Amino acid sequence: MSDRLVTACVIVIGNEILSGRTQDVNIAFLGERLNELGVRLMEARVIPDIEDTIVATVNQVRARFAYVFTTGGIGPTHDDITAASIAKAFGVPLTEHPEARAILDAHYPPGELTEARLRMARTPEGAALIENPVSKAPGFQMDNVFVMAGIPAIMQAMFESLSHRLVGGTPLKSRSVTIYLPESRMAPSLAALQDRYPDVEIGSYPFSREGRFGARLVLRSTEEPRLAAAGTELEAALRELGGEPTWD
Amino acid sequence: MSDRLVTACVIVIGNEILSGRTQDVNIAFLGERLNELGVRLMEARVIPDIEDTIVATVNQVRARFAYVFTTGGIGPTHDDITAASIAKAFGVPLTEHPEARAILDAHYPPGELTEARLRMARTPEGAALIENPVSKAPGFQMDNVFVMAGIPAIMQAMFESLSHRLVGGTPLKSRSVTIYLPESRMAPSLAALQDRYPDVEIGSYPFSREGRFGARLVLRSTEEPRLAAAGTELEAALRELGGEPTWD
Numbered sequence: 001m002s003d004r005l006v007t008a009c010v011i012v013i014g015n016e017i018l019s020g021r022t023q024d025v026n027i028a029f030l031g032e033r034l035n036e037l038g039v040r041l042m043e044a045r046v047i048p049d050i051e052d053t054i055v056a057t058v059n060q061v062r063a064r065f066a067y068v069f070t071t072g073g074i075g076p077t078h079d080d081i082t083a084a085s086i087a088k089a090f091g092v093p094l095t096e097h098p099e100a101r102a103i104l105d106a107h108y109p110p111g112e113l114t115e116a117r118l119r120m121a122r123t124p125e126g127a128a129l130i131e132n133p134v135s136k137a138p139g140f141q142m143d144n145v146f147v148m149a150g151i152p153a154i155m156q157a158m159f160e161s162l163s164h165r166l167v168g169g170t171p172l173k174s175r176s177v178t179i180y181l182p183e184s185r186m187a188p189s190l191a192a193l194q195d196r197y198p199d200v201e202i203g204s205y206p207f208s209r210e211g212r213f214g215a216r217l218v219l220r221s222t223e224e225p226r227l228a229a230a231g232t233e234l235e236a237a238l239r240e241l242g243g244e245p246t247w248d
Numbered sequence: 249m250s251d252r253l254v255t256a257c258v259i260v261i262g263n264e265i266l267s268g269r270t271q272d273v274n275i276a277f278l279g280e281r282l283n284e285l286g287v288r289l290m291e292a293r294v295i296p297d298i299e300d301t302i303v304a305t306v307n308q309v310r311a312r313f314a315y316v317f318t319t320g321g322i323g324p325t326h327d328d329i330t331a332a333s334i335a336k337a338f339g340v341p342l343t344e345h346p347e348a349r350a351i352l353d354a355h356y357p358p359g360e361l362t363e364a365r366l367r368m369a370r371t372p373e374g375a376a377l378i379e380n381p382v383s384k385a386p387g388f389q390m391d392n393v394f395v396m397a398g399i400p401a402i403m404q405a406m407f408e409s410l411s412h413r414l415v416g417g418t419p420l421k422s423r424s425v426t427i428y429l430p431e432s433r434m435a436p437s438l439a440a441l442q443d444r445y446p447d448v449e450i451g452s453y454p455f456s457r458e459g460r461f462g463a464r465l466v467l468r469s470t471e472e473p474r475l476a477a478a479g480t481e482l483e484a485a486l487r488e489l490g491g492e493p494t495w496d
Contacts, residue, residue: 016453018289020280023273027294032268041266044294046275076432077452078439116435153456184324187364191326204325205264208401218269
């Protein structure tokens with residue numbers, strides 16, 4: 001069986017994330033949901049609201065990954081420059097999208113579709129809309145680039161609206177176990193297990209909780225039987241070291 | 249007065265962040281602390297534990313930003329490949345660092361400094377150590393690249409150990425206000441204010457809380473008097489729109 005790897009990159013656009021003022025949660029959401037759809041998140045970038053940076057970043061990553069998802073910067077205010085920047089990246093004009101206009105027309109009471117709100121109907125020429133069931137103003141897709149809002153609840157709803165457009169590859173299955181043993185004590189066993197299972201990716205992610213050090217060990221593979229076999233061996237190795245493995 | 253902009257990039261290394269399994273909090277911490285030191289976080293990248301990717305990313309960003317900070321992948325297990333990758337990026341061998349070795353020698357009881365733990369004494373040739381007051385195994389600095397642990401408590405302690413090595417520029421001061429008004433109603437006033445204050449960066453970051461939409465408006469400038477003047481005008485504009493601004 002040959003595996004097909006379908007890759008993705010997320011671009012989080014927003015000074016507020018880089019200043020530390022706002023904690024991003026969109027990367028984690030997209031990483032998890034994409035994996036369920038057989039798409040592997042290979043990189044995420046957080047960049048400021050600067051047109052040249054958005055253009056350069058989008059053009060760099062859209063050539064390199066199967067799918068690109070952006071979050072942030074598509075609202076009605078002067079600092080929302082994502083749509084204009086994406087148009088520039090694709091070398092097309094930014095125009096009023098008739099369907100987006102119709103959605104806003106239907107949403108706002110007569111006379112309330114102001115110039116600021118109309119900004120949210122502008123997309124790069126040729127864009128396909130992404131439905132926004134939460135607050136109406138849509139996202140859009142240009143080729144393999146999906147442009148979504150930054151507010152997590154809206155971004156998540158937009159992602160569910162567009163998910164049927166994605167063609168995933170072989171999904172990566174995983175098993176994970178929490179163990180309160182120092183990583184350095186487990187390291188030789190983990191390295192030996194990794195040598196015996198080159199087709200299972202074995203990761204060790206240390207943490208400290210309430211003053212105790214432990215690790216989450218994660219096994220990942222496209223092959224369920226290999227995952228099961230590696231899991232059984234890992235369980236035995238951890239017990240031999242005196243640990244009490246707790247599988248998720 | 250001329251402003252000096254000192255830039256930084258953060259590289260978060262770890263499959264666990266990209267899979268959505270672990271929520272990154274290091275970017276936000278570094279964004280905030282760097283700004284206090286007069287260093288502007290301009291970009292953050294989350295990349296997987298893949299040597300070629302780490303090498304390429306480090307070499308791309310260390311040429312472009314004044315400082316680079318990496319988090320993750322410097323522990324004792326087989327998947328901790330950051331030190332080896334940084335050595336490769338700089339084209340130098342990975343060697344046992346005598347000071348790092350001495351720190352581990354002093355920390356572990358006789359006979360417990362295993363081969364796995366000794367991995368944590370290896371740095372690229374020529375590296376300067378970064379002290380780790382939490383769990384001893386040090387980080388290291390190569391030129392403008394600072395290599396730190398991924399566990400937030402350890403990373404934060406390492407950052408405080410190294411912060412005196414950073415030379416900051418003109419710090420960006422900020423004022424921020426929370427307002428429950430739709431962004432689209434405030435947009436014209438914000439755009440007009442931005443036009444009058446080109447030297448003050450005005451950002452609007454929408455949110456939804458308990459079903460209500462609002463925004464945090466942030467004014468940023470290196471010039472305190474301009475910030476104060478823009479703040480006074482913003483307050484008046486928001487009250488005129490019927491809002492109740494709450495300044496942080």
